[in-house]
Amino acid sequence: MTVTTISTTAFDHQKPGTSGLRKKTRAFMVPHYLENYVAATFTAIGGGAGKCFVLGGDGRFFNREAIQTILKIAAAHGAARVIVGQGGLLSTPAASHLIRHHGADGGFILSASHNPGGIDADFGLKFNAANGGPASEALTAKIHEATLAIQSYDIADVDDVNLDNIGQMQIAGMRIDVVDPVADYSDLMAELFDFDAIRALFAGGFTMRFDAMHAVTGPYAHRILEDILGAPKGTVVNGIPSEDFGKGHPDPNPIWAKDLMDLMMSDTAPDMGAASDGDGDRNMIVGKGTYITPSDSLAMLAANAHHAPAYKDGIAGIARSMPTSAAADRVAEALGVPCFETPTGWKFFGTLLDAGRVTICGEESAGTGSHHVREKDGLWAVLLWLNILAARDMTVAGVQADHWQRFGRNYYARHDYEAVETARADKMMAHLRTQLDDLPGQVHAGLTVTKADDFAYTDPVDGATSAAQGIRIFFEGGARAVFRLSGTGTEGATIRLYLEQFVGEGDHAAPVADVLEAVRTAALEISALAETTGRSVPDVET
Incomplete structure (x- = not known):
């Protein structure tokens, strides 16, 4: 096997989000961009020597090309085996199952989930750990650190693999199993x-x-x-x-x-x-x-x-x-x-x-x-x-x-304000945070605030902590509003506003918008969303 070492320059915007790295497809197609991120992932997991990985994606534009690159980098890192979905396809849950079923050391999943696909749309890559689940915050932090420090990467000089035929093959001493993506x-x-x-x-x-x-x-x-x-x-x-x-x-x-x-x-x-x-x-x-x-x-x-x-x-x-x-x-x-x-x-x-x-x-x-x-x-x-x-x-x-x-019924809706200028979105969240101590007892749109906080979480199993996960505002009568910035977009910031009102008794057939009107008005009043972002209506309501 011939392994080539390629000199490269770090990209400063390869920090994984809640579901790995998501960018515009053309960003991933920039020379060295994908290679840097994959190599950094191998660095973060302690290398690939002797390990087994699962590999596949949702079939969006650039899926096949990215898989070929990942296979060659895996071979250069001494991986023993890679299990690939036929045609490069694997649903995310199927990939998770294959990791667990085969006792693999992890998996590379190529997807931007629910985001549009195409050369001018979105692409994504995430690493799942040996338990089949997304990389922990600690591991994603290591990946990010490695992307900032990278100066070169190794890649095997081999031909592309035929992904369309189910079967087993070898490249550069690495076993590749192309499997039926549905069967297991x-x-x-x-x-x-x-x-x-x-x-x-x-x-x-x-x-x-x-x-x-x-x-x-x-x-x-x-x-x-x-x-x-x-x-x-x-x-x-x-x-x-x-x-x-x-x-x-x-x-x-x-x-x-x-x-x-x-x-x-x-x-x-x-x-x-x-x-x-x-x-x-x-x-x-x-x-x-x-x-x-x-x-x-x-x-x-x-x-x-x-x-x-x-x-x-x-x-x-x-x-x-x-x-x-x-x-x-x-x-x-x-x-x-x-x-x-x-x-x-x-x-x-x-x-x-x-x-x-x-x-x-x-x-x-x-x-x-x-x-x-x-x-x-x-x-x-x-x-x-x-x-x-x-x-x-x-x-x-x-x-x-x-x-x-x-x-009873928890009336519920989510309002998405997409591609908001990041500075404006951050300003709105900062404005909310400055009010948290003063909000309890205030009345907005006829609703009295009972509690407001910036949600933080301590994992009850491993003790890991996560702060600043979203602003929660609770009201008397079972109402709640939540503001958070989404980590799944690829352009600007997406503000998500979640509205909730519990109704215990009754026929539970009232229109959702009517039941949530008071909490919606209160949330917009407290946040000054329209004034700060320039957005008067959400892009999507679900």
């Missing part, structure tokens, strides 16, 4: 759920529409829903992965999955609608005329998980990200299990899952999952919903109504 994941799902009951559901005339949004979940949904579970052909739409996601935005929410939402709110709606995102780790659930918010979906799945074989003996606990509504907290209390509130980012669930402290986790950004992997898992959530519907012989709307009757 499908086997895992069959262990978790009552596939016979779901087959009977479809055989009995149950109808469904699954929108794969031209993203990586398409092959998984075709195989599992249609081929294995017997859903009629055509149940899965937009099921062929595309480099630019069909020129769409692969984010499963009512805005970007509008065609699905229009169908589900029409007279011709099937019994259930679902969608997943770019890399397959997020989901949307819809019934006939009924949208299930991600926060509610987490709570409903946790409350009903015992209907699936994998969870028949109950769950150890629930974890939710701080901005996610408190609906899951009420379920945990009823079940007599703990509910942990963590910062945003799936990596914060990892220690809790590894320690057996929780079984089901979720985020308001449409991510839910369990201890079966260390990532959120879109198709898993869909299958658990199907298992619950089959076991309870209820509609999606029926499960929702029953849940609200038992636990």
Whole structure:
């Protein structure tokens, strides 16, 4: 093997966010940019000699080229084996499962999740650790340090690998296994759920529409829903992965999955609608005329998980990200299990899952999952919903109504202000922080503030601390507003405003916007968002 050492210059903007490094695709295509980051990752993990890695991505533009580069750098670092998804494809939860299933030392996942794809859109790369979960904050800090210190990197001088044929090959002494990206994941799902009951559901005339949004979940949904579970052909739409996601935005929410939402709110709606995102780790659930918010979906799945074989003996606990509504907290209390509130980012669930402290986790950004992997898992959530519907012989709307009757309803919405000038967004957050001590007792829009803080978290397992994770403002009467800056964008800053109002009794059918109007007005008044950012309305409301 010939290994070439390439002199390079450090880039000063390769700090990983909550889901690895995300930048514009063209940034990753700049000479040495990707190579620097991959080499820095190997430095941070103590090298690659003798190690095994999993490698794949969501198929967006530049996915294949990036995989070839990573393979050559891995070979130069002495890696013993790399497991690659056929065609370079692996959903994020499938990659997590493969890491755990094969006892790999980690994995490289190429995706910008729900962000658009294409040469003028977004790209991303993250490293997952040996437990299958995203790198810890300590490891991402080491990666960042290595990106700032790098002066050269090693790369093997070998030909590109054929990624399209399943099989085994060797390059530069490194074994490469090109594997079916769906097979092992499908086997895992069959262990978790009552596939016979779901087959009977479809055989009995149950109808469904699954929108794969031209993203990586398409092959998984075709195989599992249609081929294995017997859903009629055509149940899965937009099921062929595309480099630019069909020129769409692969984010499963009512805005970007509008065609699905229009169908589900029409007279011709099937019994259930679902969608997943770019890399397959997020989901949307819809019934006939009924949208299930991600926060509610987490709570409903946790409350009903015992209907699936994998969870028949109950769950150890629930974890939710701080901005996610408190609906899951009420379920945990009823079940007599703990509910942990963590910062945003799936990596914060990892220690809790590894320690057996929780079984089901979720985020308001449409991510839910369990201890079966260390990532959120879109198709898993869909299958658990199907298992619950089959076991309870209820509609999606029926499960929702029953849940609200038992636990009450946490009315909830998220308002996103995208691509805000970073300095303006930082100024607004600073303005909020200066008010925290004085807010309790103040009245805004008729609501009295009871508490305000900048959320900080201490991991109950390893003691790691995370500060400044978002501003929380609580009001009398069960209302809450949360402000945080998102780490998943690639341009400017995204301000996320989360609004919540708990209603215990009643028919729970009031329009969401009406119920949340007072807390929305109070939040905007306190933050001076419009005055500071120049934005009077959000870009996206979900």
